[in-house]
Amino acid sequence: MSTVDADGSKAAFPAITPPDEQARRQAVARHAQLTKPAGSLGRLEELGVWIASCQGLCPPRPFSRPRVVVFAGDHGVAAEGVSAYPSEVTGQMVANFLTGGAAVNVAATNAGATVRVVDIAVAGDTPELIASHKVRRGSGAVNREDALTEAETAAALAAGRAIADEEIDGGADLLIAGDMGIGNTTPASILIAALTDTEPVAVVGRGTGIDDAGWMRKTVVIRDALRRARPVASDPSALLRVAGGADLAAIAGFLAQAAVRRTPVLLDGLIVGAAALIAEELAPGARHWWVAAHRSAEPGHALVLNQLDLDPLLDLGLRLGEGSGALAALPLLTLATRVLTEMATFDEAGVTGTA
Numbered sequence: 001m002s003t004v005d006a007d008g009s010k011a012a013f014p015a016i017t018p019p020d021e022q023a024r025r026q027a028v029a030r031h032a033q034l035t036k037p038a039g040s041l042g043r044l045e046e047l048g049v050w051i052a053s054c055q056g057l058c059p060p061r062p063f064s065r066p067r068v069v070v071f072a073g074d075h076g077v078a079a080e081g082v083s084a085y086p087s088e089v090t091g092q093m094v095a096n097f098l099t100g101g102a103a104v105n106v107a108a109t110n111a112g113a114t115v116r117v118v119d120i121a122v123a124g125d126t127p128e129l130i131a132s133h134k135v136r137r138g139s140g141a142v143n144r145e146d147a148l149t150e151a152e153t154a155a156a157l158a159a160g161r162a163i164a165d166e167e168i169d170g171g172a173d174l175l176i177a178g179d180m181g182i183g184n185t186t187p188a189s190i191l192i193a194a195l196t197d198t199e200p201v202a203v204v205g206r207g208t209g210i211d212d213a214g215w216m217r218k219t220v221v222i223r224d225a226l227r228r229a230r231p232v233a234s235d236p237s238a239l240l241r242v243a244g245g246a247d248l249a250a251i252a253g254f255l256a257q258a259a260v261r262r263t264p265v266l267l268d269g270l271i272v273g274a275a276a277l278i279a280e281e282l283a284p285g286a287r288h289w290w291v292a293a294h295r296s297a298e299p300g301h302a303l304v305l306n307q308l309d310l311d312p313l314l315d316l317g318l319r320l321g322e323g324s325g326a327l328a329a330l331p332l333l334t335l336a337t338r339v340l341t342e343m344a345t346f347d348e349a350g351v352t353g354t355a
Ligand SMILES: O=C(O)c1ccc[n+]([C@@H]2O[C@H](COP(=O)([O-])O)[C@@H](O)[C@H]2O)c1
Pocket: 082, 083, 084, 085, 179, 180, 181, 182, 183, 184, 185, 186, 206, 207, 208, 209, 210, 268, 269, 270, 271, 272, 296, 297, 298, 301, 318, 319, 320, 321, 322
């Protein structure tokens, strides 16, 4: 067990308690009594069991406040031609989130969730209301400089933890992290390559849709950054500082703190996945509080899921970020909960002939 250092410069997390074993067993037993052939709801049964164990309650409660936090941040590497879009789009999309016109807004409404947007490191100005956790204007170009200073890394991790606390204290009972940041698939891929000991070519994807020349540039950037990142790969805070970014650090802090607070998380795609790898290093066992919503089209995401031993619920070729993939899967969690809560047992329904 560890605590925050006296000077607050290093994030340290208390030991993670696993989800509740008794509620898990009760949910398994309840599934056996419900009016369906044993195991016939497949993954939905596992999901329901997981939700019951996270809540320590069987049957589980329907989620009352599923909440998405979109972490927005720019990246110096965007200037190296590694994205199909310019950095300005980050701030423009933040404005779009705030007026409700983005995919995350639609997907949240569809799934009964609400959205919060946080400016962690957007290059430009954003409304004061979302900038209280801002760490800096854009993270460093990680192929040639550190993403962050040590103090900024600690501040970003602490921001993510504080945001998770704010949301849980405000009643959130299921958390989703989303991301928005032109260029962010590059540092995310670097972290994944460093933490899974993978060569650049096996991790580099098309991000927002780069062409072959862009893919070559991105591969070189990732290779250069990995030379600086690999020596610190065993130290998650140092890795975030050298080759990550403020948004990635904040998401990692958010995911780890959710586990500290025994709050389940639905994981999104590549960027959240990279942060999840870091969070699991910072707070071993945190992954037991997470479910992988989907497998992103980005090749690096499969490496993340494999390393965390998470089996994604959906594989829809999504590569948007924003938390959209997690929100696409949220109705499955709602269904898995309602099955345990609302289905009749064999006894109640007078259905006989159990196996
Ligand atoms: O989440 C994913 O799997 C994902 C995959 C590809 C792209 N994105 C989004 O696209 C942006 C980053 O792409 P890029 O090409 O600018 O690095 C950023 O805003 C992400 O949210 C997200």
